[in-house]
Amino acid sequence: MTAVIGHRNPDTDAITSAIVYARYLSRTGREATPYRLGELNFETQYVLREAGLETPALLESLPAGSEVALVDHNESAQSLPGLETLKVVAVVDHHKLGDLTTAEPLYLRFEPVGCTGTILARLFIENNVHIEPLEARLMLSAILSDTLHFRSPTTTDVDREMVAFLAPIAGIADVKAYAMAMFAAKSDLGDTPAETLLKMDYKVFEFGGQPWGLGVVETTNPGYVLGRKAELLEAMRAEKAASGLAGVLLSVVDILEETNRTLVLSEDEAAVLRAAFGVEVSGDEADLGSRISRKKQIVPALEAYFA
Structure with a gap:
């Protein structure tokens, strides 16, 4: 079998x-x-x-x-x-x-x-x-x-x-x-725990010999997800420490508007986002514009930066 x-x-x-x-x-x-x-x-x-x-x-x-x-x-x-x-x-x-x-x-x-x-x-x-x-x-x-x-x-x-x-x-x-x-159905997140939201569409990639966790929440209601930013950042912080990751990013993708607002855990992640994507980081968020595909638009840019 x-x-x-x-x-x-x-x-x-x-x-x-x-x-x-x-x-x-x-x-x-x-x-x-x-x-x-x-x-x-x-x-x-x-x-x-x-x-x-x-x-x-x-x-x-x-x-x-x-x-x-x-x-x-x-x-x-x-x-x-x-x-x-x-x-x-x-x-x-x-x-x-x-x-x-x-x-x-x-x-x-x-x-x-x-x-x-x-x-x-x-x-x-x-x-x-x-x-x-x-x-x-x-x-x-x-x-x-x-x-x-x-x-x-x-x-x-x-x-x-x-x-x-x-x-x-x-x-x-x-x-x-x-x-x-x-x-x-995907956007009906209710009282889903923050750690579950982080891991619903989450993969670990190796960039420059270091492991990074990249999560994505695709939703028609990004306001709900971003409203729980504090919980999500804490879940990201816990996962980064528990798994020994060099960085963790969580992209909140608005399916209908085709936009990406990415949560930024620390200055380590912020520095990488500025250099890899040429974007500004405001507090604990970065506006990645229309980059809504992790596979085609996020991972390749990070690979190129770390290379």
Whole structure:
């Protein structure tokens, strides 16, 4: 059996891609089961609930030598602990190459598109595997989530084409209304603890040999998130100390206005933001303008600065 997993602190693409790719593998001759590496955010909960699906089981470890397929990531820091002891048989991803190494050849599918769901849809089509309505709904949801309904600069024409192709199969007549319902669910944060808000879409990257934590809160109600700034800064401070990080940043992205206001923990982070992005830091906030994609607009600028 092959365990199919997305990254830690999973988003909609990580979870739905694990489910869809496990179904694809099972239908093409390899027994597979999807798992999650963390708790679901509210948007992903909404997507699975609307699809009538249970949440995949939480996976904390696997015995050495177990087969695993990675979706929506390929870096060990974002994957299952002990990944180096496992047999990675496949990777389907739309991110840059990370530090993954294997002892044997494996299946790799990387494409510079906005979402892993887009790549999976192409796999079904290319191999003449019938796409069921449930699978179409999940892949469509992932694309809308990752591209912020085509607002993100990571969006490609292929993503748009796949949404147009998948929508009728999924039985979703009004794609815009469905996307807005997803974003509303994502923004319904209620009394979510600050440490949970920080980690809902959070990844650790290495810049200049030092680990940095980069979190993103995508919302249609940024005022609510920024209103809890003091709590969030404290959660960032605690995470920085607990994990021995060189810095922590949390970007509050307004989905509708396409803006980014980033919380700044200390002068260390402020100095990096000024140099890497050429922005002013006012108190504990930096206005990063329309830089709403961590993958395409935040991480590359930080990599270039530290290089």
